[in-house]
Amino acid sequence: MAVYLDYNATTPLAPQVIDAITGSMRDHWANPSSNYTVGKESKAAIEKARGQVAKLIGGASENIVFTSGGTESNNIVFNCILREGEVPHVITSTIEHDSVIKPLNHLKDNGSIELTCVKPVNGYISVSDVMNSVKSNTRLISIMLANNETGAIQPVKEIGEVIRLYNINNNKIGQERILIHTDAAQALGKISVDVQELKVDYLTIVGHKFYGPRIGGLYIKGLTSNETPYKHFFAGGGQERGYRPGTENTPMIVGLGTAAQLVSDRLIHHMSHLRSICEYLxxxxxxxxxDGVHFNSSDSDCLPNTCNFSLTASHLLQGPVILRHLKSSQISLGAACHSHDTFKASFVLLESGVSEDIALNALRVSVGRETTRADIDIFINDLSQAVNDIIIK
Known part of the structure; x- marks a missing residue:
């Protein structure tokens, strides 16, 4: 079996998560909105999971809404700032995931928002560049917590601190506050994430990035007190406390809660292991x-599991060519959502200052909890053989 080294794309379900999901399918089959015993038990299982997810991010359970995944969560946030009679200004970055960039560009194109995309400096967003982009009608700043291709950890905390002071000063003169959103999909399970420290109003949660099921959640600061605006997309029943219509997917929610609890219990250990394996890689x-390897991601201020690199000995060593020659390992070029596109250099790397010839040769390796040094040795031998086959042919 080939060694899997693409954990930023997705992770397998943890055995405990599988057990939790299958147990919930057996025990929590009733409608959580029903008022009889088995319905109440299903509801209780959902609320337990809500608390586990909240604990993972240092938030309160009443501020968590379960969603189908990161794309829905991100789209909900952008829907929250739309209003009659105003075109709000949004600030984001040029290295965001498609689930951020594409809906924001759609809203810009149809005239619903103004949009500023801040370019990174050597892979990292500058706080000063963000602040220099603020306008009188700026309503939202959306910056990912960690980049899915390079692993670069962005200064969301620092942006949050500056915006908090900015909002305090603006409140004195009656101006509306700027909201902060971060897509934390790639960060959860790999580094500590605390909404209080980050000072964010919205945070996107994606289960399949930390050994959970393919559902997600959204943290909304002060949801029940209407401190932060919230509007759902759908019309329907009053499920999810009226915040998201549709009968809850109880087994998957239970699985998400279990995955979150596993992270909370073992994060320090996981971080240490991931960092050790990545350093060995x-x-x-x-x-x-x-000298034939060029690292496109830093080994500091970076996710402990992510290594983006290029082999520069030949123009023949483009990413897709190497992937076709690998026999014993499974890695990626970058974001899995681009895998069906016509091949071109990663826009994330180009925006981060990597030259096109190096970016065309880029590979991303992202290790997981179970990855061993022996797995890395298999990959290195596989990669070396692939390079030899390509250059010789």
């Missing part, structure tokens, strides 16, 4: 390819 790449 970098070491082996340097040993095998010497």
């Amino acid at each position: 970098r070491k082996r790449l340097k040993e095998k390819f010497d």
